[in-house]
Amino acid sequence: MTMPIETDYLVVGAGATALSFVDTLLSQDDKAEVVFVDRHASPGGHWNDAYSFVALHQPSAVYGVEGVPLGHDRIDEHGPNKGYFELASGAEVSAYFQSVMRDHLLPTGRVQYFANSDYLGDNRFRNIFSGEETEVTVRRKLVDTTYFETSVPSTHKRKFDVQEGVRVVVPGALPDLWKSGDLPDHYCILGAGKTAMDAGVWLLEAGIPAEQITWVKPRESWLLNRAFVQPGEQFFEETLKGQIAIMKAAGSAETVSGIFEQLEQDTVMLRIDTDVEPEMFHYATISQGEVERLRHIRNVVRKGRVVKIEAGRMTLQHGDEKMAENTLYIDCTASAVRPKPVAPQWQEDRIVLQLLHVPLVTLNAAVSAFIEANFDSDEEKNALCKPVSFVDHIDGYAGTLAGTGMNRFLWAQNPQVSKFLSASRLDPAAPTIRWLQANAPERLAILGEMQAASMAAMPNLQRLAAKAQADHG
Incomplete structure (x- = not known):
């Protein structure tokens, strides 16, 4: 009916x-x-x-x-x-x-x-x-x-085979492990995104020694330093400093990789393993404290994605990896978007x-x-x-920056949209700018530097975005 x-x-x-x-x-x-x-x-x-x-x-x-x-x-x-x-x-x-x-x-x-x-x-x-x-x-x-x-771990469909008897769980099962009375000898995190990072931090803070953890990372990721994405007047200069650094790097870099490398020097971007060149950027935001914790996990497997898990062994795209028999595998392979x-x-x-x-x-x-x-x-x-x-591959970052910047420009030029944004709780800058206008207007002078850096960066961003489009289709 x-x-x-x-x-x-x-x-x-x-x-x-x-x-x-x-x-x-x-x-x-x-x-x-x-x-x-x-x-x-x-x-x-x-x-x-x-x-x-x-x-x-x-x-x-x-x-x-x-x-x-x-x-x-x-x-x-x-x-x-x-x-x-x-x-x-x-x-x-x-x-x-x-x-x-x-x-x-x-x-x-x-x-x-x-x-x-x-x-x-x-x-x-x-x-x-x-x-x-x-x-x-x-x-x-x-x-x-x-x-x-x-897509989240509890609802996505696995893209790898698991032999009967091998224990594979989603991250949400970790807090209930104590109830089983059958704790594993070893833990293996599958995936390299923010979910996997959260799982790693949880395991370490739960008291599991880092040497009992293996981490399968098909790709390394660039990460935004949370110190530079804070709202509020007490963080205003530091947050603007981070945004200006992004625009200056975007305006001068010869490649998209060069943007990230410069931003790492500026501490705006972080990576867990400084010896591995990241290929991925999903705008994951993390604190330096979390990065330091995750660096304790040194048993990292870089042989591509998991294809099959059997007792005592993982088969990956680029080779096999011997594992402890009683390993608990934590499936963090779902793609957030x-x-x-x-x-x-x-x-x-x-x-x-x-x-x-x-x-x-x-x-x-x-x-x-x-x-x-x-x-x-x-x-x-x-x-x-x-x-x-x-953004998936790092080369997409130039187009994302350019596109976001273009929309911000369009909104700023339209009186109706601009007025709406100036009062928006969801625009990170708006409440802070309102407070500073009323209490410390001299601190707003830095906005001019931000605007100049953004305008100067746009031609190079468009060039890098066009090149990425040609390279990746």
Whole structure:
């Protein structure tokens, strides 16, 4: 049986991007009505599936939705993030998004939320449990927030074979190991991304000796130093210093690798193994404290991706590796974001939300919603929002920097968008600049250096981005 309903916007997904978009849309358009459709039982998207010790990479203060602050603007006093703004845990983020839906969006009376439901296409969805189908009459737009659907360890499909009897777990199983009473003799982390780094830090802080840990790293990664991505007036000069360093390196480097090498000298970029040239950059943000901990893991296997795991042996793309019989393998091979070709965001009867200001996904969505509510034609909207490709190989960094810079320039030149951003909680600079304008305007002089460095970098970034496109297709 099919039940009919009507709405202005049918939003597919109820993760961070979807919630941020709808929060801003409702604040900008007091008539808009929204229907959410999502397969999870609770709002929050991939946060529902994340491992228990996951935390934000970026400060809580600039994540979430515009209308509801996340966290308490607290500086951490302990642990590897000591001295920097708090990073909400996965549990805190999940609870936050549940509260956003329950206490902020649904009480408007203009939002309907259908959990446990699969979107079928053609403005129809089906409840996973009851099988009941609903047909939606959409008066304005379908909003697709799943274009860059996130993959996490607990839901992705393994791309390697495992012999029966070999123990392979996802990171979320680690905190419950003590319950089994059968602890492994050795631990092996599979994957080189931020999830693998989180798993490594967890193992070390749990008390497992580094020599009992093997780390399979198909690629090394460049990492952003969290010291240079802090909001707040107390970090203003240091954060701007990092951004200026990025632009100056981007303006002078002969290659994209040269940008990273210069930024490593400036301590803006970090890598765990300084003897290995990184090929990957996913905007993972890390503290120097975490890097120092992870450098204790010296048993690193660099033979490509895992193909097969048997008792006492791993088969990898470029050779075999002998392993202890009683090894626990921790599967961190899920890709956080699947790279896809970009396309216009506004496509007649739909909005396909993409990356505009990398890596600030919730800011992207809020700006898109503001533009949807305040501009008329798709041509106008698309002219203000140029989707940016996701970075995988380091050569993509030039295009991402150039694309993000172009969008920032377009927004700064438009009085409406500029005014919105100047008051945005999700724009890392906006609250700090407001505070400095009122309390210490002389400290804003450094913004001129930032603007000059950004303008000077653009021609070289465009050259490097064009070369990367030609080299990688």
